[in-house]
Amino acid sequence: MHRTSTFNALKRNPAIAVICATVLLCFGSLAFAEPWDPAAADYSGNKGKTIYVSKLGDNSDGSTWEKAFNTIQAGLSAIPDNNGGHRVIVRPDTYVEANLYTGHPGAKGSYNLLVGDGDGKLGSGATGWVVVDSSCPGVAVRVDTSLAHKFGNPPFKIVESDQPESGLKSVDWWGPVKCTPEYSTDDWDRWILRNLYSAGSEGGFSWAYTNREGAELSGLMENCVGIGRFSGTCAAGHVGRKDEPVVYRHCYYANLDWWGDAGGVYVRAHHTSMPDFPDAIFEDCTIVSPDNALQCAYPSFKLYTRVKFKDCRLITLNFSQPGGTPGSGIICCDIDGKYLHVDFEDCILMGYKVFGKGSVQGNKIAGSGETDPSYTIKGRVSAYVHYMQPLPEGFERLGLWPTEAFSRIAPPSVSSAAIPDAVGPAAK
Template structure:
């Protein structure tokens, strides 16, 4: 009886600790049991209710989500999926977020471990910018002729990405979704959403343990208004952009608040953000709207330490907006790059610091108030340039062979 009681107590304590570690996710995604759907290239592509009957594409599973009541879950077998412009027709609900996640460690029974790679550069189509698009940021078009196998590679074309949105189609169908263990690459963006034609709509999402790589941004959220109790949260993620042109940044945020909010529109917790010019890019010239961003225990790395008369980076955190339109909160972060902060016309935004915030910059650049200037190269931070935390489970658990300095037999010595 005592042993049974102890087991019950341990299980309850484990459950409590799990909830305490991720309160937002637990309360948002576990409140209502919805439909469970499976995705696997090995499934028979019928109803997705089991691994045997799993849908073979992610989009097929999204189309099987039945309603906006929330609590629905899509589990994906680790593999590489050549899909782009994934579209959710159904939002989650307050207290019952939908979930899309990879079976990272096999706990959901897919029979595989590792990344779910969504490679939006891999679909066998010929894509071009649409010259007839009625917008200053033109959409793409798919050509019926041409040889897609002669054009493999990263599809850097405006509006082509893992998640569907364009000037006439909002991504707000992804409102109140949780994203986990997804590796998104091969196109303009990694993990992100633009409200476009529904600008100013409330939007919330949670992204955990994901990788996002894109020409324009590794992660982004745009044209939304954050819910005070439900910000867009990126947690334990790795984001990188692959360009300096235009408004490229490791992450890009542009909210459409009419006044500065007291809570952040986007939160980055324990994230690594890497770009050749900016870790965070906000807005575009002459846009008017208020945005607030929080970085907590994150690493902002810009791969530019140019000489001042060379091609210096514009700032690890950079805004194209008038200073009054952006506020950034830093909490226990490390910044690397030519300089920490930058703004168009030197109209700098407001910011706060909490805890210990450190900066390693080009030696002639000033370090903003609230940041500790680092003398030595931050080796541990730079080690995050690649995402070793997200290596395959097999590699992470593989034992290391170690030679012991002992004699195993009279005729053998191990140095």
């Protein structure tokens, strides 16, 4: 079926292209103008509370490194109000925790910050990653089938078990942040997450509005790693704020499955028409997946989503022969393509084909409609795909294996050298 893309529309009408370029330039400036970051030198928002987390602290009140709380949850629970500007600073170590909640969103102009002291400049005396491992050995988690009649994806329950219960906990809703069908992550709205490495469960640090679908969301993840069965990160159920976008910067995301709606990253917004701004912006990110770098929506969903990728590497590993189990698309949208728009700028893609649907795989359900998503291209956007697969107009076809891009399929090393100096001035 013939597809009329936004790229073709821009080519026919240069005036529209100029307008779109201006809008994209504004997006770029917004993404880097962060006066709401309490770690910024020019921060002018609410001067909130600084809370320390370290396994070496005495677990008293978190007011200093010596008095630091021993768990991230204890640090988050010490946030006093919704005024924003609060900082939870964590010493590099491995924290075996799951279902973290804050109880307090940030505020406009005063975001909250959860940051790992990756380079030791905030006084922890350590360097490296803050690893949040939600494998939680010894904790037995099962699907609560008694609630299957109420929810399509029932919540989990914790049960007694005489088994080791160690390994990846791939159970719906189990992850580093608390989220269930009746509990949204709106307490993480207007938060910054920085220098965090999450793994061991369904997904990495994510935002998901389950019982608050259509509410606004803003946030920043920077210098983070997210690895999960379902997705490396997720932003779902929300609508973005035009002047406060959801931004992922200098991050690595990977998922470990191709069943259902799994993807390297999962984005599903709830607009009644296509917005003129992204619901999620990925800047200088590496996204790795067995099948789909971006997964959007699910069959029967009929609302609109817009995503932007800038300076990103989108890598899917399924290069099956056409007669085998071919990949369902680096960008996978299981509904009519009109509901998804993607802005690409200076990106490289690897996989069986660029756009697709899960219907090509026996264990996925076909979505309605046959059209691909609309898209724009800025700068050089190249793709290395199966040799028999055509490329959408505007993509540069790569004939040789992209060695540099593929060398980045593993997350950054757990060392101080892997974490950029982006945590701001030392905490006082």
